[in-house]
Amino acid sequence: xxxxxxxxxxxxxxxxxxxxxxxxxxxxxxxxxxxxxxxxxxxxxxxxxxxxxxxxxxxxxxxxxxxxxxxxxxxxxxxxxxxxxxxxxxxxxxxxxxxxxxxxxxxxxxxxxxxxxxxxxxxxx
DNA sequence: AAGTTGACAAGGA
DNA sequence: TTCCTTGCCAACT
Numbered sequence: 001x002x003x004x005x006x007x008x009x010x011x012x013x014x015x016x017x018x019x020x021x022x023x024x025x026x027x028x029x030x031x032x033x034x035x036x037x038x039x040x041x042x043x044x045x046x047x048x049x050x051x052x053x054x055x056x057x058x059x060x061x062x063x064x065x066x067x068x069x070x071x072x073x074x075x076x077x078x079x080x081x082x083x084x085x086x087x088x089x090x091x092x093x094x095x096x097x098x099x100x101x102x103x104x105x106x107x108x109x110x111x112x113x114x115x116x117x118x119x120x121x122x123x124x125x
Numbered sequence: 126a127a128g129t130t131g132a133c134a135a136g137g138a
Numbered sequence: 139t140t141c142c143t144t145g146c147c148a149a150c151t
Binding site: 127128129130131133134135136137138 | 150
C-alpha cells in the first residue's frame with residue numbers, strides 16, 4: 001500500500017546497496033561505477049554517503065568500493081583505511097607500495113564472474 | 126531558509 | 139605524475 005516506506009527499487013540507497021552486494025570477493029568497484037550501475041550516474045558522493053550510514057550489522061561488502069585512483073578513500077576516522085585494505089588483501093586483492101590497487105586488474109564488471117584477472121595485457125611498445 | 130559538508134571525480138598546472 | 143581547483147548534489151546544520 002501507499003502507507004509503507006519506499007520500495008527497494010524506489011529508494012536510491014537501496015539500489016546502491018544492491019549493486020555493492022553483487023561485487024564478488026577479490027574484486028573492487030569505484031564509487032562512480034556503483035552510482036552508474038544503480039542508475040544514479042553522477043552521484044558518486046551519494047555512494048560514499050550511503051556507506052557512511054551503513055549500520056555496523058550490515059553484511060554488505062563495503063570494503064570492495066574504492067575511489068577512481070585505486071586507493072581506499074580517506075575517511076574521518078583514521079585506522080579504517082588500514083582495516084579496509086586488510087579486508088581486501090584477505091580476499092586476494094594486492095596493493096602496491098603506494099597503497100593502490102590495479103583497477104585494470106581487479107575492477108569488477110557486472111557481466112564478469114571470474115575471480116581475478118591474472119595478468120594485464122602488455123602495453124603497446 | 127541558506128550555508129556547509131563530504132567514504133567522489135575530472136581537468137588544469 | 140602529483141597537487142590543487144572546480145563541479146557535483148543530497149544530507150545536514
